[in-house]
Amino acid sequence: MHDAGKVVAGIAVFAGLVTAPIWYQASVGGAVQPLDLSRDFPVVRPGAPGFEDLPADLALNPDGTPRECVEPTEFMRANHMAILDRWRDQVVREDVHDYRSTTGKTWPHLKLTGTCMKCHQKKAEFCDRCHDRAGEKPYCWDCHLDRVAGGR
Amino acid sequence: MKILVSLVLVVAAVFLALVLAGTGLRPLFGVALPYLAFATFLIGLAWRVVRWARSPVPFRIPTTCGQQKSLAFLPHSRLDNPFTGRQAFGRMVLEVLFFRSLFRNTTATLTRDGRLVYGSEKWLWAAGLAFHWSLLVIVLRHLRFFLEPVPGFVEVLQDVDGFFQVWVPVLYLTDLVIVAAMTFLFLRRVLLPQVRYISLANDYFPLFLLLGIALTGVLMRYFFKTDLAAVKDVALGLVTFRPTAPEAAGSLFYTHLFLVCVLLAYFPFSKLVHVAGVFLSPTRNLANNNRAERHVNPWNPEVKTHSYQEYEEEFHDLMKNAGYPLERE
Numbered sequence: 468m469h470d471a472g473k474v475v476a477g478i479a480v481f482a483g484l485v486t487a488p489i490w491y492q493a494s495v496g497g498a499v500q501p502l503d504l505s506r507d508f509p510v511v512r513p514g515a516p517g518f519e520d521l522p523a524d525l526a527l528n529p530d531g532t533p534r535e536c537v538e539p540t541e542f543m544r545a546n547h548m549a550i551l552d553r554w555r556d557q558v559v560r561e562d563v564h565d566y567r568s569t570t571g572k573t574w575p576h577l578k579l580t581g582t583c584m585k586c587h588q589k590k591a592e593f594c595d596r597c598h599d600r601a602g603e604k605p606y607c608w609d610c611h612l613d614r615v616a617g618g619r
Numbered sequence: 620m621k622i623l624v625s626l627v628l629v630v631a632a633v634f635l636a637l638v639l640a641g642t643g644l645r646p647l648f649g650v651a652l653p654y655l656a657f658a659t660f661l662i663g664l665a666w667r668v669v670r671w672a673r674s675p676v677p678f679r680i681p682t683t684c685g686q687q688k689s690l691a692f693l694p695h696s697r698l699d700n701p702f703t704g705r706q707a708f709g710r711m712v713l714e715v716l717f718f719r720s721l722f723r724n725t726t727a728t729l730t731r732d733g734r735l736v737y738g739s740e741k742w743l744w745a746a747g748l749a750f751h752w753s754l755l756v757i758v759l760r761h762l763r764f765f766l767e768p769v770p771g772f773v774e775v776l777q778d779v780d781g782f783f784q785v786w787v788p789v790l791y792l793t794d795l796v797i798v799a800a801m802t803f804l805f806l807r808r809v810l811l812p813q814v815r816y817i818s819l820a821n822d823y824f825p826l827f828l829l830l831g832i833a834l835t836g837v838l839m840r841y842f843f844k845t846d847l848a849a850v851k852d853v854a855l856g857l858v859t860f861r862p863t864a865p866e867a868a869g870s871l872f873y874t875h876l877f878l879v880c881v882l883l884a885y886f887p888f889s890k891l892v893h894v895a896g897v898f899l900s901p902t903r904n905l906a907n908n909n910r911a912e913r914h915v916n917p918w919n920p921e922v923k924t925h926s927y928q929e930y931e932e933e934f935h936d937l938m939k940n941a942g943y944p945l946e947r948e
């Protein structure tokens with residue numbers, strides 16, 4: 468092999484670059500644990516401490532039925548941002564405030580802070596954990612409050 | 620035909636992955652193939668480079684595009700006709716980062732009255748540069764899946780790329796640019812008869828493959844969304860050697876990943892090795908100093924020589940008697 472020094476150095480630099488995530492994870496990277504989405508995420512459910520303190524006007528179901536999310540969990544994980552985006556357009560441009568879910572149910576009068584964050588109260592513990600991990604920085608919060616009255 | 624074969628191959632790969640990722644074969648797509656493809660990519664490329672490096676380059680053969688170093692009053696074109704290693708390095712930097720030699724691309728056309736006219740042709744350069752830079756930015760942005768915590772420069776790249784904040788999730792400009800550039804490069808190949816004539820399946824296949832990768836990525840980001848937390852588990856699992864292949868990541872994701880695996884495995888055996896080849900091009904990476912330094916071919920056989928001095932010495936008396944002028948004396 469000619470110019471062996473330069474060639475080997477070049478291959479080494481290239482190999483180092485393309486395997487960089489391995490070295491990063493082995494050194495500076497944090498301990499990696501898959502997020503247990505079902506367990507770790509604080510959701511204020513009926514009966515849970517703090518639930519009764521929620522302002523009554525935030526109630527999603529006037530008839531007091533147990534709360535459920537507007538969509539199944541799997542669907543929400545992948546599509547929540549698209550739903551919020553569509554709501555925004557519907558409310559602002561078409562004055563439509565109800566949401567018809569993929570399960571066929573209609574949910575009246577949706578709001579980000581007033582509906583979603585009623586259960587998922589703590590942005591830092593709910594939204595941010597996934598977003599930070601995936602490197603997402605949604606600009607929704609540039610304007611929207613990240614807490615509800617009485618929450619947090 | 621070459622186009623059709625390439626297209627069919629890529630479409631077949633898409634359907635294969637779409638269907639099989641939903642079955643018990645998912646670990647194949649999420650674990651085994653990524654490792655195999657990556658190893659093929661790395662070892663294959665190293666093998667190609669070593670094989671190239673075994674070919675000797677005894678002489679300086681750079682293509683020169685400007686005034687070589689000469690008398691002091693002639694301005695020396697340092698980057699187009701480098702004389703030192705540093706100047707050659709500068710030339711390489713411009714070549715690798717900005718495709719400088721392609722910028723010089725010309726086109727030959729016949730005018731209506733039959734004259735041959737050469738003109739500047741920058742479209743190939745512009746589309747090529749747009750494609751490659753977008754690819755780099757996209758690959759760097761993808762580090763958000765492979766690194767935990769996500770480093771700051773990746774977030775900066777995302778912010779700049781999504782500067783216009785169109786849609787949720789934000790539209791990345793590089794997504795638009797890469798699809799547009801590849802479409803242009805494909806159309807150029809099929810619409811220009813000369814280019815079409817010299818195009819091979821080895822040209823169409825990587826184009827379709829990369830387009831397939833970009834389009835499945837775009838579909839996944841903007842249209843048929845997937846659970847990115849699960850994707851991050853897959854990516855982090857691969858780099859920490861604790862791989863998983865959760866169903867939640869979705870068939871479209873495994874299809875995207877499979878196409879990337881095909882690309883990686885195909886890479887060392889295709890024209891795509893130009894990524895390494897550009898660094899080993901003796902017409903680019905050498906200094907043009909042939910007139911200042913003697914470069915002796917190292918494997919020249921020992922040649923028996925007989926210099927004039929030796930000749931004159933040997934026949935000194937004979938030459939003197941015959942009345943020839945002699946150098947010595």
Ligand code: HEM
Nearest residue numbers: 757761764791794832833836837839840850854872876879
């Ligand atoms: C040559 C390599 C690759 C190319 C050219 C590529 C290209 C793309 C493109 C153009 C997008 C659209 C959105 C964006 O630009 O971020 C995308 C999205 C995506 N890619 Fe890739 N990709 C590559 C490798 C990978 C790999 C190895 C993974 C495995 C983790 C991956 C996972 C994803 C995911 C999950 C998305 C959706 C991102 C989102 O929803 O924001 N890609 N890809």
